Each structure stands twice: as structure tokens, then as C-alpha cells.
Amino acid sequence: MRHGVTQRLAAIVATAAFALSLAGAAAAHSRPETTAPADGEVVAAAPTVIAISFDKPMRVTTIELTGADGDAFALERTDEMAPVTRIEATPPPLPAGRYTVKWRGLSEDGHAMSGRFSFEVRP
Ligand SMILES: [Cu+2]
Known part of the structure; x- marks a missing residue:
């Protein structure tokens, strides 16, 4: 089931990237x-x-x-x-x-x- 693990990892990485982009947007406020x-x-x-x-x-x-x-x-x-x-x-x-x-x-x-x-x- 390597395929399933890869997909879950990809989902986790995508979620982390999204969270980071939100944090970046918040930090850019004046x-x-x-x-x-x-x-x-x-x-x-x-x-x-x-x-x-x-x-x-x-x-x-x-x-x-x-x-x-x-x-x-x-x-x-x-x-x-x-x-x-x-x-x-x-x-x-x-x-x-x-x-x-x-x-x-x-x-x-x-x-x-x-x-x-x-x-x-x-x-
Ligand atoms: Cu802002």
C-alpha cells in the first residue's frame, strides 16, 4: 500500500503549505x-x-x-x-x-x- 502512504503524505504537505500561506498573509498586515x-x-x-x-x-x-x-x-x-x-x-x-x-x-x-x-x- 505504498501508494496510499504517498497520497497521505502529499495531503499532509499540502495542508502544511496552506497553513504556512495563511500565517504569511497574517504577518503581512499593517x-x-x-x-x-x-x-x-x-x-x-x-x-x-x-x-x-x-x-x-x-x-x-x-x-x-x-x-x-x-x-x-x-x-x-x-x-x-x-x-x-x-x-x-x-x-x-x-x-x-x-x-x-x-x-x-x-x-x-x-x-x-x-x-x-x-x-x-x-x-
Ligand atoms: Cu493582511
Whole structure:
């Protein structure tokens, strides 16, 4: 039954190759590395810049800032949706409170990515 063993081996090799290709695809994502403010950070002064750094270029398609009650705060950005490793957006003066930043983007490998982080302004 050598033939059967060869077929099983071929199937195992094909499965391993497929798993490796999935791992390779995952590793090619651009990922957020750090944010400013950091997720969960409590800041005494309202931030004048909201920033996200990525390990590889990310085309950020939306970035939104909302307060705890769901109010949206307009962010001014200058990246013009070009792929960037760091996006900086300027918020209006922020009163004390909790805020959430939500973003969506296209990774360097074309995959859709999204994330969120929160911070609190507590003077
Ligand atoms: Cu990817």
C-alpha cells in the first residue's frame, strides 16, 4: 500500500503549505503599534493631537472621535488618505470626559483593518 502512504503524505504537505500561506498573509498586515493618547490613558490636559502609529503603511479611510454620550468631535487630518505609518489628527478643544477613537483602514497587503482605543481627559 505504498501508494496510499504517498497520497497521505502529499495531503499532509499540502495542508502544511496552506497553513504556512495563511500565517504569511497574517504577518503581512499593517498593524497599529501605538496610539496617542495610549489606550486607557487618563490625561490631565486635553490632547492637541490624536495619533496612531502602524508597523507598515496603512491607508486610514476613517478616523472618528466620539465622547461618552456618543457626540462626534471633528478631527482634522492632513494625510489625505495616503498610506502612512503614523496618522495625526487634530481634535477641537476637548472638555473633561471619556473619549473613543475608532478607525478603519486598508493594510499594505490590501486587507481591511479596524481598531479603537479610548482615553479620558480628567483635569
Ligand atoms: Cu493582511
